Amino acid sequence: MFEATNELGNLVLSTGGTLTNPSAAAALAVGLAALGAGYAERGIGSAAVGAMAEDDDLFVNGLILTVLPETIVILALVVVFIVG
Amino acid sequence: MxxxxxxxxxxxxxxxxxxxxxxxxxxxxxxxxxxxxxxxxxxxxxxxxxxxxxxxxxxxxxxxxxxxxxxxxxxxxxxxxxxxxxxxxxxxxxxxxRKFDAWNVKTVIRGVYTDADQSAVEADLIRAGEFDDRRIRRLLEADSIDGVIEVLEDTIYGEPLREAYAEFEETGVLVPLENAVDRAFYERLLSGLGGDEPTRQYEAFLRAEVDFRNATNALRLARSGADIDPAAYFIEGGDLFTRSSLARLAQNLDELVEYIGDSQYGEELGPALRELEAADSLIAFEHAIDGALLAYGDRLGTIHPVSVTPVISYIxxxxxxxxxxxxxxxxxxxxxxxxxxxxxxxxx
The missing domain is CATH 1.10.132.50 (ATP synthase (C/AC39) subunit, domain 3)
Incomplete structure (x- = not known):
């Protein structure tokens, strides 16, 4: 594990710092935002499914609330256009 | 995650x-x-x-x-x-x-004691606890209190019931057996609870319930004036009473009411305590205790919305x-x- 990290570090350094490349950083930002959105949706989604199981009418509300954190990924995409 | x-x-x-x-x-x-x-x-x-x-x-x-x-x-x-x-x-x-297990055990013991019909006892059981259908069937088939205790031998209720059985044989009343069941349940309830904040709140809630149960028991004993040792009915785990303070307070109703009034529950139970002094009715007090517990559970459920507390409040x-x-x-x-x-x- 640690050797692999070292090798990756060496590789990064020898190729002139890929991670400091603006495009790579923007991609990383989108990825992290998506990860955060996914984590938020996990809790909301399971609560929404629970509520829907009790009352079918809650489907629309549940769906909207579940995808709300998705907006943060869209905001992160803005970064791609600014940087790239 | x-x-x-x-x-x-x-x-x-x-x-x-x-x-x-x-x-x-x-x-x-x-x-x-x-x-x-x-x-x-x-x-x-x-x-x-x-x-x-x-x-x-x-x-x-x-x-x-x-x-x-x-x-x-x-x-x-x-x-x-x-x-x-x-x-x-x-x-x-x-x-x-698991308190429904305790309830079922108590119901079966009462049924055996009063020679009730097996189907009548069965109808009163609430199968929400941990006992499976097989154990409940064996409990229902037991025809003596000794038999009931035998079925429960390998559960947490076995040993305390065995100890209380001697007292039951002496006095012929069910109180020692029922208290043994309650105590076994409450002692298990509070053992080994883990550490995050909602769980601590949950523990505090359970402690409050133990306190309330001790308070009702003490009030009942103080009111009945029966010559029973209150310490024997003490349930471990609460904050409000210790074994010795409960024994002392149960001797004197006025002192006990004052003690509960001065405790952290005084605010919620105050009106009920005054009513208890005035009307001499335990029922109102017991209802007030139930009400206070409900309100407490609700409050915890609002403070920690995503934890065990709203579930308990619903229960x-x-x-x-x-x-x-x-x-x-x-x-x-x-x-x-x-x-x-x-x-x-x-x-x-």
Whole structure:
């Protein structure tokens, strides 16, 4: 594990710092935002499914609330256009 | 993070909150107190008890039908909650629901003691606890209290019951046995609870319940003036009493009331305590204790919305509802007036 990290570090350094490349950083930002959105949706989604199981009418509300954190990924995409 | 074996409070809490919304409120209770038993059964059929009323309607009638439907619905709801929950959440909820095991053990012992019919005892059991059907069947088949204790030998109730049995044989009253069951349950309830904030709050809530139980026991003993050692009925785990302070306070009703009034529960229980002094009625006090516990559970459920506390608050509210409906039905059967019945209800 640690050797692999070292090798990756060496590789990064020898190729002139890929991670400091603006495009790579923007991609990383989108990825992290998506990860955060996914984590938020996990809790909301399971609560929404629970509520829907009790009352079918809650489907629309549940769906909207579940995808709300998705907006943060869209905001992160803005970064791609600014940087790239 | 969602990994195998972790708990899923979001899902369980969402379902429980939805069910909580369909519990009866003020308005429904007011209607119910003005109905006869048959009308109550019909009213229940149209609400969340429909399935149970329909299933039992052909075999029972009147107040019995209501009673059995309530018990069955309670067991079903709590089994559902245990089905949904996983991991630590399951453990925390199961701890609390074991009180139905305690209730079942007590019911069986009472049934044996009064020579009640096996099917009558069976109808009063609430199968929401940890005992499986096989053990319950063996419990029902036991024909002596000694036999009941034998069936429970490998559970947490075996040893305490065995100890209390000698006292039961001496005195011939069930109190020592019932207290042994209660104590075994409460001691298990509080052992080995883990560390995050909601769990600590949950523990505080359970402690409050132990305190309230000790307080009711002490008040009952102080009131009855019976020559029983109060320390023998002390339940470990509460904050309010120690074994010796309970023994001392139970000797003197006034001192005990004052002590509870000065404690951290004084604010919630104050009005009920004053009523206890004035009207000399324990029932009002016991209702106030139930009400305070419900309110406490609700408050915890709001402070920590995604934890075990809203589930516990629902369990309490559901139990309250069945007790209220039962009180209404039984009150109607005994011919009480709506006002008298309303004073028996605990509505928050």
């Amino acid at each position: 969602s990994a195998a074996g972790s708990s899923n409070p979001e899902y369980v809490v969402a379902r429980v909150r939805a069910r909580r919304g369909s519990l009866y409120g003020d308005e429904e209770y007011r209607k119910l107190t003005r109905m006869g038993p048959a009308e109550i059964a019909r009213f229940m059929e149209e609400s969340s008890y429909g399935e149970e009323i329909n299933a039992l309607g052909s075999r029972h009638g009147g107040v019995d039908l209501i009673e059995y439907a309530l018990n069955r619905n309670l067991a079903e709801q709590f089994d559902d909650i245990l089905d949904w929950s996983e991991g630590t959440l399951y453990d925390l909820i199961a701890r609390y629901l 309490l509210a559901k139990e309250r509802e069945t007790e209220n409906i039962r009180a209404i039905a039984r009150g109607k059967e005994a011919g009480l007036s709506p006002d008298e019945i309303e004073s028996e209800l605990v509505i928050t």
